[in-house]
Amino acid sequence: MREGIRLDRQDPQVLQLNLGKLCNLTCSHCHVNAGPHRKEIIKSDTVTKIMHWFSMTNIPTLDLTGGTPEMIPDFRRIVEEARNLHTPRKVIDRLNATIIEEPGYEWVAEFLAENEVEIIASMPCYEPENVEKQRGNGVFEKSISAFKKLNELGYGSDPRLNIHFVYNPSADFLPPDQMDLEAKYKVMMREHFQIEFNQLYCITNMPIARFASWLKREGRLDDYNSLLKDAFNPQTINGLMCRDTINVNWLGEVFDCDFNQMLNLPTHTKNRSIKIWEINLKQFSKEPIRTATHCFGCTAGSGSSCGGSLLD
Structure with missing residues (x-):
């Protein structure tokens, strides 16, 4: 991050839980390097510890990501526990819509609707060729079919x-x-x-994982990093997601964002990485936010976050 700019933590509004790297797709822009052969998934005992800690906080939102979250055995348990807490929490599912079309996952759409889960779904274009260039053959058609099923259940029309x-x-x-x-x-x-939907979130590609590998092969990594750095916009600082989001991986380890997680840059307390159930939020608020070159991806232009652009 630029010199002279201090990132202070705010009261956490989101617990973002990455359930693992298992996915039925292998997208070219994926910052997780997720795929169908990945073995890293959250275990039940880790879920128990995380959900107990979460229940003791006032954090209003649980944001589930992956991989494909619905492929994780404890996905339904996590959603139901969060929704059934004494103070029910908002649950976000970062949905890979094609999973709804896969055998064995016919339950996904109705389950999400029954639990009033907010969906954030990848749809990088409204033209099939552009979607399939990023996400693979057949993905566009499957996504359209899945979105129609979700619309029939009320998604995009029911508030x-x-x-x-x-x-x-x-x-x-x-x-x-x-x-x-x-x-x-x-x-x-x-x-x-x-097809109806509520909002579109524009997210900048981070120069990490598969996208970074593509940039390197094309000889464009340095130019892209320069593009992000040159487009730095100080007005984005107040809205950076690392300030009010706690990110947790499939092992329960704490990071300042999902991108730091993929670069193995954990949040440190007393010079050691920590598990989420070890956190005292009052003390945690004083811990520094870890930054690196990729952070310019969130501050470039109109800014970028898991909720889209930071500026109107």
């Missing part, structure tokens, strides 16, 4: 059932204006596919 789409650039450039692109998405998805 209790929000579904948001995520746009990632297809190469090494910054996302366009989020509001303008959302308007185009809504027209195209409605007119061509009769």
